[in-house]
Amino acid sequence: MASSFIYAHALLLSAAVLLTALAAASASTNWCEPGLVIPLDPLQSCRTYLIRRTCGPGRGPFVPLPEIRERCCRELEAIVPYCRCGALRIMVDAMPPAAGAGGMAASPSCSWTTQLDLAATLVSEAECNLMTIHGRPFCYALGAEGTTSD
Numbered sequence: 001m002a003s004s005f006i007y008a009h010a011l012l013l014s015a016a017v018l019l020t021a022l023a024a025a026s027a028s029t030n031w032c033e034p035g036l037v038i039p040l041d042p043l044q045s046c047r048t049y050l051i052r053r054t055c056g057p058g059r060g061p062f063v064p065l066p067e068i069r070e071r072c073c074r075e076l077e078a079i080v081p082y083c084r085c086g087a088l089r090i091m092v093d094a095m096p097p098a099a100g101a102g103g104m105a106a107s108p109s110c111s112w113t114t115q116l117d118l119a120a121t122l123v124s125e126a127e128c129n130l131m132t133i134h135g136r137p138f139c140y141a142l143g144a145e146g147t148t149s150d
Contacts, residue, residue, distance in 0.1 A: 032083035034090055042079070043091040045071035050092075050118055055110035073128035081131045085139035088119045092142060116142050
């Protein structure tokens with residue numbers, strides 16, 4: 001009788017420890033990390049769109065800007081609303097700070113900071129009109145949000 005009591009007590013204690021560990025792990029997991037909900041190299045068309053909008057056409061085959069924007073919007077739409085602002089920040093963080101069109105030196109309108117500011121507007125009604133973590137088509141200034149939180 002005593003051994004079954006000890007067994008039940010040990011089982012309950014083990015279950016409590018396991019549940020505590022699972023709760024702690026899920027609380028610390030940020031699902032908006034690249035490789036989970038966000039692709040490892042996110043929003044390639046949006047990157048191209050930002051560079052074209054800020055730096056000009058550059059080299060290579062010419063694709064009309066509205067077509068690039070439509071591709072960008074499809075890529076953004078494929079990311080869950082909760083992670084869209086974070087995905088935009090991750091995309092801009094991966095862009096070289098002084099990369100102009102076709103590898104040329106960047107002008108002030110082609111700066112990384114300008115691209116960061118413009119990236120935050122890609123979810124807006126004027127661009128892709130996509131909901132975000134904020135419950136509307138809006139991202140805070142991406143420099144203020146951090147990479148994947150909020």
